[in-house]
Amino acid sequence: MTHIFAHRGAAGTHPENTMAAFEEALKAGADGIELDVQLTKDGEPVVIHDETVDRTTDGSGWVRDMTYRELRKLNAAAKWNGRYGHCPIPHLEEVLAWLAPTPLMVNIELKNSLVAYERLEQKAIAVVHRYGLENRTIFSSFNHNSMRLCRQLAPEIETALLYMEPLYDPWTYVRAMKAEGVHPYYRTVTAAFVMDAQRRGVAVRPFTVNKPKTVKTMFAYKVDAIFTDDPRQAKEWKEKTP
Incomplete structure (x- = not known):
């Protein structure tokens, strides 16, 4: 059965990576949410995709x-009129505290390809442990060194390579x-690749799949x-x- 993960929450209809987007994902019947984590100046794990706040908020800067207090003053829904x-x-703690009593899974993408956040892995793992979400969490990143570190630090939590x-x-x-x-760009995914992966026990979860034809193709391939x-x-x- 193909699960549906709401990318940055329901980012197509709500402000991405906000509680409003995650709540909509739950109401929509998604199986899980996907979110991005970075660290503030004072080392707090926060949920935002870009390394700067310019695109998604009314602020600017990295x-x-x-600090966490400075970030909290910004409006992540500012571009939604x-x-x-x-x-x-x-x-991150706010999201996982909300998610824990729901049936949702969570994919936590560590955004550490451009900025080498010190101890990002350890801090994210600690929050997952705090809420007992080891079996419902997937860590992913384009930084595969980070995923190898997560495996060493928390082998009980699934890792996936973007x-x-x-x-x-x-x-x-x-x-x-x-x-x-593996979390490949959807254009690289073929039916043969999915069959080969699943035969080897490797889950395939393509991103970001929005167009009707592509969604139906991925369902037909029976991606995870x-x-x-x-x-x-x-x-x-x-x-x-069907």
């Missing part, structure tokens, strides 16, 4: 240069990384999950898929 009021950038281009001999690489899943900006729409298409 996440790493702002008042439709969602004031949505602060969430702390990538944009097709990998040569991916299975040898995945085995060396001790990863349990898709990441989508519109979980409500994807759920409707899934229910119509």
Whole structure:
């Protein structure tokens, strides 16, 4: 069965990576949410995609240069013309405390490719442990060194490798990384690749799958999950898929 992960929450219809987007994902019937984590100047794990706050908030500057208190004053719904009021950038703890009593899974993408956040892995793992979410959490990153470190620090939490281009001999690489899943750009995914992965016990979860034709293709391939900006729409298409 293909799971539906709401990419940055329901980012197509709500301000991305906010509690409003995550709550909509739950209401829409998503199986899980995907979010991005970085560290503030004072070392707090916060949920935001870009390394700067410029695109998604009414502020400007680098996440790493702002304290948690400074970040919380920004409005992550500022670009939505008042439709969602004031949505602060969430702390990872806030999201996982909300998620724990729900049935949702969570994919935590560590955003440490451009900025080498010190102890990001340890801090994210600590919050997952605090809420007992080891079995419902997947860590992912384009920084595969970070995923290898997560495996060493917390082998009980699944790791998945994010990538944009097709990998040569991916299975040898995945085995060396001790990863349990791959999160490829959807254009690189073929039916044969999915079958090969699943035969080897490797989960395939393509990103970011939004167009009706692509969503239906991924369902037909029986991928383990898709990441989508519109979980409500994807759920409707899934229910119509034979």
